[in-house]
Amino acid sequence: MTLGTEEAAAREETDWLAPHPRVVAAAAVFSLGVAVPAVVALARFLLGRDVAVGLVVAAGAGATVLIAAAGAAYETARLRTTRYRLTGQRLELRSGIWTKEHRAVPRERVRSVDVTADPVRRALGLAVVKVGTGEHASGERAELTLDALAVAEAEALRRVLLAERPAEQAEGPLAELRWSWIRYAPLTVWTVVGGGLVLGGLYKLLGTLGFEPSESEAVARAWEWFTATPWLTVPILLLANVLVGLVGAIALYAESWGKYRLEREPATLRIRRGLLTTRSLTLEERRLRGVAVTEPLLLRLGGGARVTAVATGLKKAEENQTEDVAALTPPLPAGEARRIASGVLREEFDPAGLRGHPRAARGRRVRRALLTVVTLAAGLGVLASRTSWVPGWVWALPVLAVPAGWALAADAYRSLGHxxxxxxxxxxxxxxxxxxxxxDRAGIVGWTISQSVFQRRAGLLNVSATTAAGAGRYDVLDVGQDDGLLLASRAVPGLLEPFVEEFVE
Amino acid sequence: MTPSLRMRPPRNQADPRAVAWWTVQALLLAVPLVIAASLAYWLLTDRPVWLGAIVIAFGLACLGFVVLAPRAYYRVERWEVTGEAVYTRTGWLTQTWRVAPMSRIQTVDTVRGPVQRLFGLAGVTVTTASAAGPVKIEALDRELAAELAEHLTLITQNTPGDAT
Structure with missing residues (x-):
């Protein structure tokens, strides 16, 4: 019944289009990823039973073909059941092999269009289009994915959905990758722990393929040698770990940020990046509510920073995604980050002009740090008095933690500003x-002021601006009571003012 | 430097019946705890005197909580609706003031829990486009809550824009 009316409507408007047929080829290639471990496991199994090598090769080839064919068949079914169309008001998508699904996104709600192509799809001239709408209230499935279209088609769709204008404008890019920035790539914790992760992953992979490294004799002998000469092997291992982490971090940086380019098209920001997998995110400027310049400790010590967008309708990074979808730049020099932030905001972004917070905020941080150290030391004390597995040198930790905590607290205080x-x-x-x-002051949709008993005594409070974008709220922590209330009153005239009063003790 | 500015308290208090409602809620929390503690003391231990004293002290603390907490809450919970904004104050050890402008309100809900209903109370929850949590007015007379919700819905409907 409803299908009939839908079909009638469909005849009046643009035709339903299918994804590009080459997705079948892409799926066949992807299924090889499953086929390789399966074939290796099969080969080991058969060789273990003294089956002739020729037969094993034949079986492996057969399994590969079978798996690739299954992948292709599934993809063909998906291709045949997936249709999309663009009408005057909506982008619609019908999909589902067994469970039919019909989703529609009003075009006026489209807030970002993300065009991605991994190496396989790129070689086949395909790109995946993700259309984001950013409905906070309706939750998870606020995104529509078209997998996959021909690159030209994807590009055209992106343009139609957003600015409806071809990209010309000779404004020049806001930022372009400079390979010298890659020196900031290793400045993450992943460099230190990355090597261990890679080794762990390798070990697990060998395990799934049926190799048991712990049972092999060579490994046992290596372990013996390792434990016999720790003064030599431990530094080597640490060095190797850092080396692997270093190479990994640099490779990851190069892959995700190669060909990086941030440019302003009419009313939109466009980020293109990726050496092997190309990604292109387009963000409507009217969805932009500001920017954040993030400096993780290691990066900051190296003088670097990253810029991310504060925008409505940008999906939070999925669990398997290691990168931030809101990222506007790779790690780069702090000065460059400020310049790009200013360019994106169309207004001078100058953290040097920020106003500091009262000394009382420093005391709070120092006390909190010391309290943490004392608590840990007390826990250690209890453990030491009850058990015998606390060696004496452990007590150096709380002693060292005091100056470290102090330094961090002082630094945290220096960071505060508004x-x-x-x-x-x-x-x-x-x-x-x-x-x-x-x-963006115009993007503030409310205020939350909070003050704990301790803050009240110190004359401090927290001011949070709530907004539809990004994290939902942005805090000004431990600001002086008068400063904070004035700041909020001035930022959005007329909103907080009626509720602030002067008083004399 | 002593501060010279502060948030003024919102005009209206919660409905006086809220004290009874919060007392019942506190009881629902405290009574099972005290019973469990006493039973554990009676059945699972050799009933040493010092432990008995601790259990009694715990019971007294719970009693104090049940008597005092609702009254303390009643004193700090305040709300106000002006032509421009919804304004609330909550919290005892940490006070929190929330302001949501009328033009940015997206939904208005009335909330009535089972115990709340017994006392003829209802709450009003106002959400904006922010993911950072709604503004809640917790304990109002049922009729008043309904009126208020209707009033707020009407105003927000007449405000153009998508409130983001």
Missing amino acids: GLTRRHLLTRSGTARRRTVAL
Whole structure:
């Protein structure tokens, strides 16, 4: 019944289009990823039973063909049941082999269009289009994925959905990759722990393929040698770990940020990046509510920073995604980050002009750090008095933690700052991950002021601007009571003012 | 430097019946705890005197909580709706003031829990486009809550824009 009316409507408007037929080829290639481990396992099994080598090869080839064919068949079924169309008001998608699904996204709600092509799809001239709408309220499935279209088709769709204008404009890019920036790539914790992760992954892979390294004799002998000469092997291992992490971090940086280019097209920002997998994210400027400049501790020590967008309708990174979808730049020099942030905001972004917070905020941080150390030391004390597995040198840890905690607390205090520009509210905080946010004053949809008993005594409070974009709220932490209330009153005239009063003790 | 500015308390208090409602809620939390503690003391231990004293002290603390907490809440919970905004104050050790402008309100809900209903109370929850949590007015007279929700819905419907 409803199908009939839908079909009638379909005849009046643009035709339903299918994904590009080459997706079948792509799926066949992808299924080889499953086929390889399966074939290896099969070969080991058969060889273990003294089957002739020729037969094993034949079986392996057969299995590969079978798996690739299954992948292709599934993809063909998906291709045949997936249709999309663009009408005057909506982008519609019908999909589902067994469970039919019909989804429609109003075109006015489209807030970002993401065009991605991994190496396989790229070789086949295909690209995946993800259309984001950013409905906070309706939750998970606020995204529509077209997998996959011909590159030209994807590009055309992107243009139609967003600006409806071809990309010309000779404004020049806001930023382009400079390979010298790659020196910031290793400045993450992943460099230190990355080697271990890679080894662990390798070990697990060998396990799934049926090799048991712990049972092999060579490994046992290596372990013996390792434990016999720890003064030599431990540094070697640490060095190897860092080396692997270093190479990995640089390779990852190159892969995700190669050919990086951030440019402004009419009313949109466009980020293109990726050496092997190309990604292109287009963000409507009217969805942009500001930018955040993030400086994780290691990166900050190296003088680097990253810029991310504060925008509505940008999906939170999925669990398997290691990268931030809101990222506007790779790790790059802090000065460059400020320049790009200013360019994106169309307003000077100058953290040097931020106003600091009262000394009382420093005391709070130092006390909190010392309290943490004392608590840990007390826990250690209990453990030491009850059991015998606390060696004496462990007590060096709390002793070392005191100056470290102190330094971090002092740094956290130095990070605190706030400011107000013509169009933005600026706030900065954090030490392990310092973040400076410029939030569009017009995008503030409410205030939350909070004050604990301790803050009340110190004359401090937290001011949070709530917004539809990004994290939903941006805090000005431990700001002086008068400063904070004035800041909020001025940032959005008329909103907080009626509820603030003067008083005399 | 002593501060010279502060948030003024919102005009209206919660409905006086809220004290009874919160007391019942506190009882629902405290009574099972005290019973469990006493039973454990009676059945699972050799009933040493010092432990008995601790259990009694715990019971008294719970009693104090049940008597005092609802009254303390009643004193700090305040709300106000002006032509421009919804304004609330909550919290005891940490006070929180929330302001949501009328033009940015997306949904208005009335909330009535089972115990709340017994006392003829209802709450009003106002959400904006922010993911950071709604503004809640917890304990109002049922009729008043309904009126307020209707009033707020009407205003927000007449405000153009998608409130983001």
